[in-house]
Amino acid sequence: SAVISQKPSRDICQRGTSLTIQCQVDSQVTMMFWYRQQPGQSLTLIATANQGSEATYESGFVIDKFPISRPNLTFSTLTVSNMSPEDSSIYLCSGSGLAGHGEQFFGPGTRLTVL
Amino acid sequence: GDSVTQMEGPVTLSEEAFLTINCTYTATGYPSLFWYVQYPGEGLQLLLKATKADDKGSNKGFEATYRKETTSFHLEKGSVQVSDSAVYFCALSGSTNAGKSTFGDGTTLTVKP
Numbered sequence: 001s002a003v004i005s006q007k008p009s010r011d012i013c014q015r016g017t018s019l020t021i022q023c024q025v026d027s028q029v030t031m032m033f034w035y036r037q038q039p040g041q042s043l044t045l046i047a048t049a050n051q052g053s054e055a056t057y058e059s060g061f062v063i064d065k066f067p068i069s070r071p072n073l074t075f076s077t078l079t080v081s082n083m084s085p086e087d088s089s090i091y092l093c094s095g096s097g098l099a100g101h102g103e104q105f106f107g108p109g110t111r112l113t114v115l
Numbered sequence: 116g117d118s119v120t121q122m123e124g125p126v127t128l129s130e131e132a133f134l135t136i137n138c139t140y141t142a143t144g145y146p147s148l149f150w151y152v153q154y155p156g157e158g159l160q161l162l163l164k165a166t167k168a169d170d171k172g173s174n175k176g177f178e179a180t181y182r183k184e185t186t187s188f189h190l191e192k193g194s195v196q197v198s199d200s201a202v203y204f205c206a207l208s209g210s211t212n213a214g215k216s217t218f219g220d221g222t223t224l225t226v227k228p
Binding site: 001004030031033040041042043045048092094096097101102103104105106107108109 | 164
């Protein structure tokens with residue numbers, strides 16, 4: 001299995017500002033994903049982070065609001081831009097591809113509160 | 116498209132009770148099936164998986180069998196412990212969705228001593 005770390009673990013931000021979340025994997029993974037999880041709810045996929053190219057966004061998510069980078073196979077960042085209270089959520093990074101059956105390994109999450 | 120339907124929660128059980136959390140799926144092709152567990156304040160962890168029909172995944176006393184005929188992957192444990200209190204997610208990864216997974220809504224389990 002892979003060990004995935006995220007930072008920051010939590011943050012409280014002011015409306016209109018931006019926050020960049022970092023995700024580090026301890027071994028190479030084929031795919032990396034970013035999710036949002038509202039308290040008590042399931043995961044919503046934001047995008048697939050592609051190494052060296054633009055991320056692939058799901059319906060309802062756009063690059064201007066959630067720019068994503070993945071400069072190599074083990075690192076990715078997600079920026080939440082021009083934040084509003086509706087962006088308050090847990091943001092999760094995951095990686096897959098180690099064993100080839102699609103299982104994912106998750107980071108501990110970043111708990112974001114926007115005031 | 117692919118979808119996963121989980122038994123609605125929350126579920127509250129006494130310690131040593133039998134647990135079943137139902138999960139059914141819709142997918143094209145032959146997906147792999149997973150159960151993930153999320154403890155409070157943590158990310159999801161893979162609990163068990165099954166990659167083809169009739170496979171049984173097992174881990175930490177939990178089991179689930181891939182039933183293609185009923186498109187189900189129900190999670191069971193014979194005797195739950197307080198430490199099993201968590202949110203459980205059923206998920207699938209198909210061959211047609213670019214490596215992405217589809218997750219159920221999650222079922223919150225609380226085990227009381």
